[in-house]
Amino acid sequence: MKSTIQVHDKHFEVFIEQSVLEKRITALASSINQDYAGKQPLFLAILNGSFMFAAELMKSITVSCEITFLRVSSYQATESTGKVHQILGLSESIENRDIIIIEDIIDTGLTMIEIKKQLLAQNPSSLSVATLFQKPEALKQPIEIEYIGFEIENKFVLGYGLDYDGLGRNLADLYVLSE
Numbered sequence: 329m330k331s332t333i334q335v336h337d338k339h340f341e342v343f344i345e346q347s348v349l350e351k352r353i354t355a356l357a358s359s360i361n362q363d364y365a366g367k368q369p370l371f372l373a374i375l376n377g378s379f380m381f382a383a384e385l386m387k388s389i390t391v392s393c394e395i396t397f398l399r400v401s402s403y404q405a406t407e408s409t410g411k412v413h414q415i416l417g418l419s420e421s422i423e424n425r426d427i428i429i430i431e432d433i434i435d436t437g438l439t440m441i442e443i444k445k446q447l448l449a450q451n452p453s454s455l456s457v458a459t460l461f462q463k464p465e466a467l468k469q470p471i472e473i474e475y476i477g478f479e480i481e482n483k484f485v486l487g488y489g490l491d492y493d494g495l496g497r498n499l500a501d502l503y504v505l506s507e
């Protein structure tokens with residue numbers, strides 16, 4: 329039997345180990361370095377969940393770049409509320425900039441659709457998305473995602489920045505809810 333950890337009332341087991349996550353993130357960074365050669369992208373990391381992915385990704389980005397952090401929260405406990413709040417914390421202009429959004433996970437896709445809509449209204453030169461995890465089966469509307477770390481099954485995951493009611497963001501591996 330796999331060893332499990334308990335967070336609040338639920339049990340989770342290791343799903344993707346840290347070394348596997350980091351190797352894939354390095355590969356994503358290489359693709360971004362190639363695609364943005366000669367440009368100076370502005371990364372927008374969506375808080376809270378993306379902090380660990382963003383930090384790891386940035387260590388392998390070699391093109392000249394900037395990063396800033398935005399807040400938008402729609403998730404409570406293990407289910408989407410379907411409500412997406414406004415983007416907070418974007419003080420710099422993104423007009424005529426090459427923007428790369430950094431997310432930890434795209435689940436229903438509703439958050440990213442709303443973020444993209446709000447950012448596109450500010451006329452960036454280009455807008456692309458890098459997400460560490462995506463759940464293809466959970467997507468409610470088609471959405472273009474340029475950089476995907478892992479396509480995962482439609483189960484609640486925890487760790488590597490992702491929380492369950494505030495806890496578990498510090499876990500270095502990705503965990504999945506035990507059956």
Ligand SMILES: O=P(O)(O)OC[C@H]1O[C@H](OP(=O)(O)OP(=O)(O)O)[C@H](O)[C@@H]1O
Nearest residue numbers: 376377401402403434435436437438439
């Ligand atoms: O594709 P969706 O179904 O819209 O879900 C994805 C969103 O859920 C998570 O954020 P959350 O609202 O949990 O905030 P957090 O990053 O602060 O934990 C994640 O970081 C995405 O922003």
Ligand SMILES: Nc1nc2[nH]cnc2c(=O)[nH]1
Nearest residue numbers: 403435483484485490491
């Ligand atoms: N922790 C966590 N947050 C999410 N937000 C959207 N999907 C998920 C998920 O599977 N786990």
